Amino acid sequence: MIEFKNISKFYTQNGQTIPALDQINLSIPAGSIFGIIGYSGAGKSTLVRLINLLERPSEGQVIVNQKDMTALSAKDLRTERTHIGMIFQHFNLLQTKTVAENIEMPLLLLGVDKAKRQARLEELLDFIDLKHKRNAFPDELSGGQKQRVGIARALANHPKILLCDEATSALDPQTTKSVLDLLKKINEEQGITIVIVTHEMDVIERICDQVAVMEAGKVIEHGPTVQIFSHPQHPTTKTFIQTVFQQQLPRKILDNLQHKGIDTIYRLQFLGKSAHQPVIQTVIREFDIDFNILFSNMTEINGTVIGQMFVQILGSVDVVAQAVDYMKKHDVLISQAENE
């Protein structure tokens, strides 16, 4: 469990105070995969660095596993850091050390004896599937392989938390997917809490249980990923979701419809259970209405299916209202698309 309590951070530049983080209250449940998304400069990298105190807050507390990190002595802080793994956008591997030496480094720093280091190294090389590269140097590896070495190094000392700072931003989509799968596996098999900072919505969509959206040093929205995807509140959140999941009718189609005098378009959203039920078919059978389906799509967020459909409902006003009520009762979320 990670908790940010009234966190603020200011930088002073040329006598001016610039807020980097502004009154942040957030808690990250143990065992979750928590995503922090925002544009560059939103403060998300600063926020994740507060967890292992690579950055100090100007105000507020960071509580990690019931310990107030800001109150620890330098020595205790180092001890806590050994229980928090971290991976980076540019991997930060030692260029002068081999894969094996890089992975063993955290254990070497702790003075773990050679036999134990070797045993752990074998486990980790096996886990990241890079046994054949143990004696290679980082500059002989591909980006994905480097990040896997980074992950193995971060896991060497059995951490409880893994911080990922834009860990897939320098990788191509295919490699990103394999790294994300590996992170998911770590979370599921070892119960490690994973905090992911990213600017890519598909990273959130693929593996995060929960997400916080940041803008200008503030958390503007946070909650379960499925909820944020189905009910984005803030314009920035909507823009992010739009990148992976079309939320609005294309402008041209909308104009065309209005030209034809069609002004009531409903957006139906099917979430989880309702996505698997034949609600539409039932409605058409039970009520004297017709559907004109304009656009529909579907996405899967971390195992939950979200479907949506833009429709024109043809029928008398009363009956349409009844049909809408019926669908609402069956967990279909309905809104009028023209208002958006």
Next chain:
Amino acid sequence: MKEFIVHWLTVITQPFWTSPLGMDQFVDAMQETIQMVLLSFLFGGIWGLIQGVALVVTRDKGILPNKAIYHGLNPIINALRSLPFFILAIAVIPLTKWIVGSSIGTWAAIVPLTIFIGPYMGRLIETSLLEVNDGIIESAQAMGATPWQIVFKFILPEARSSLILNMTTATISLIGATAMAGAVGAGGIGDLAYSYGYQRFDSSVMLLTVIVLLILVQLVQSLGNWLSKLR
């Protein structure tokens, strides 16, 4: 070994050698030069390492920021670095006398040579260490490394290649300074070049000195390049 070198130098220099200087004296002088270079490299290197590391860790964005040390050390280093070696060698004579007991000879030259090369090496080491990616240091801190471990297990090994090249540059400067030390009583081939080449117009000694220095500098540079590529 010495006889072997004397023999071969005599053979090689035979076509142009017109000097009364014995070849064994030349070899002695070379030995003195190499001794001065090696010893002042050793002492200067220790000085430089301490200075370089101290400046890198205590700077504003370093791992142990300390304004007093950083801003206190900087002007002293600049002051020492602003003196040309020839002037420095004369200025520190009282100190040399106090440490070595004499102001003449190879050991006496090592004092000004160290004071000359130490701050220079320190600056070069500082530059090399600053080239290490901040991300490496950040990852070290995230692992819970102590400042000592960050310096010795992360920064220094990662800077190795650049450090070796910079130390090669320093060694070549040192060879240059050693020759000048000859003019203020240190011995070595600088002394020969001065007393034979300059004061007696003995061109054969001059020629041999030039050739030996060219080869020496080439060897040092090649060795440095080779070492910097090893890993």
